[in-house]
Amino acid sequence: MKRFTSFILVIVLVFVEIFTLLPKTILAKNGKTALSRKKITMKVGKKKTIKLKNAKKRVKWKVIKGKKVVRITKISGKRKNVIKVKGRKAGIAQIKAKCGKKTYKVKIRVNNSTKEGNKVLPTKPEEQTTSEEETTLVPVKYATVKFDTGRGPKVEDMTFEIGKPYGILPEPKREPFGDTEYNFLGWFTESYSGKRVRETDICTGDITLYAFFIAIGGDISHDHETDSYLDQE
Numbered sequence: 001m002k003r004f005t006s007f008i009l010v011i012v013l014v015f016v017e018i019f020t021l022l023p024k025t026i027l028a029k030n031g032k033t034a035l036s037r038k039k040i041t042m043k044v045g046k047k048k049t050i051k052l053k054n055a056k057k058r059v060k061w062k063v064i065k066g067k068k069v070v071r072i073t074k075i076s077g078k079r080k081n082v083i084k085v086k087g088r089k090a091g092i093a094q095i096k097a098k099c100g101k102k103t104y105k106v107k108i109r110v111n112n113s114t115k116e117g118n119k120v121l122p123t124k125p126e127e128q129t130t131s132e133e134e135t136t137l138v139p140v141k142y143a144t145v146k147f148d149t150g151r152g153p154k155v156e157d158m159t160f161e162i163g164k165p166y167g168i169l170p171e172p173k174r175e176p177f178g179d180t181e182y183n184f185l186g187w188f189t190e191s192y193s194g195k196r197v198r199e200t201d202i203c204t205g206d207i208t209l210y211a212f213f214i215a216i217g218g219d220i221s222h223d224h225e226t227d228s229y230l231d232q233e
Contacts, residue, residue, distance in 0.1 A: 033099060040108045044087045047073065050095070050106055055081040057100045066093025069110050143203050148191065149174070149211040152184075160203040169199050174213045182213040 031054035042048050052059050059081045061072055069091035074084040085095065087110035097104045141162040147155035152174040160166055174182040187209040188194035197209055 033102070033104075035097065035104050035106050038106050040085075040106060041111065042085075042087045042108065043111050043113045044089060045113060047084050047086045048108075050083050050085060050097075051077070052081040052097045052099060052104060055079045055099050060098045062096050062098070064094050064096045064105075066091050066108070066110075069093040070095070070108055143205045143207070145203070145206070146208040147172075147187070147211065148208055150191070150213075151177075152211050152213060155211075162203055162205060164203060166197070166199050166201055166203055169197075169209075172211055174211075181216045183216055185212040185214050188212050 033052065033054045033056065036049075036051040036053060040048050040050070055077075056079075058079050059077075061075060061080075061083050063070060063072065069087070069089055070093040071086050071088055072083050072095070073086045076082045079099075081097075081099075083095075085108065087108075090110050090112045093108045093110065095106050095108065097106075142159050143162050144157055145160055145166075146157050147170065149155055149172050152172045155170050155172055158170070169187055171184050173184065176182070187197045188211075189197060189207070189209065191210045194210060196212075
């Protein structure tokens with residue numbers, strides 16, 4: 001009888017130990033999925049962190065309102081459930097997080113900075129952030145680039161961000177002149193013997209670029225010091 005009683009007592013103690021630890025495990029695994037915040041107020045140029053807590057699946061984020069007001073700058077977390085949002089201009093925006101079949105929305109209000117004496121830093125080719133919260137506003141500046149094709153087809157003006165590479169530049173096609181056909185060589189800073197501008201070059205401001213066409217079968221010379229091309233006479 002005593003042995004049976006001791007056996008029952010041991011079993012009871014084991015179950016007590018298990019159920020003491022169980023609630024923490026259940027709470028950790030069955031926590032409610034929710035946004036860390038549903039409404040955010042921030043200033044232009046600042047960043048805020050938003051997290052979808054207890055996400056069970058990979059999270060997809062999207063700015064569904066005010067794409068010019070805010071921008072998602074970083075997505076992290078095991079299930080991509082954490083983002084950083086930067087205020088671009090004053091206004092109202094809304095971001096949606098989709099996890100499985102459920103969606104969660106956060107409303108963001110961006111206000112202009114009222115602090116005086118903020119220094120405007122020059123635009124860099126790549127934005128570098130040294131802290132989570134930016135304290136200065138770096139405005140985006142744009143330049144107008146005009147294209148002169150001479151006898152070639154008209155090319156409309158384009159706008160490029162100052163401090164960034166040009167990216168894709170137009171490639172006009174010049175119509176044959178009699179039996180002579182032409183190939184497009186590239187864009188240059190001057191109509192004759194200027195410096196060639198490539199898509200990887202950094203835009204520095206307003207400029208007019210000139211198209212260089214060469215007759216098929218013709219010849220050109222190249223000045224390596226100035227990176228310019230000249231007709232070979």
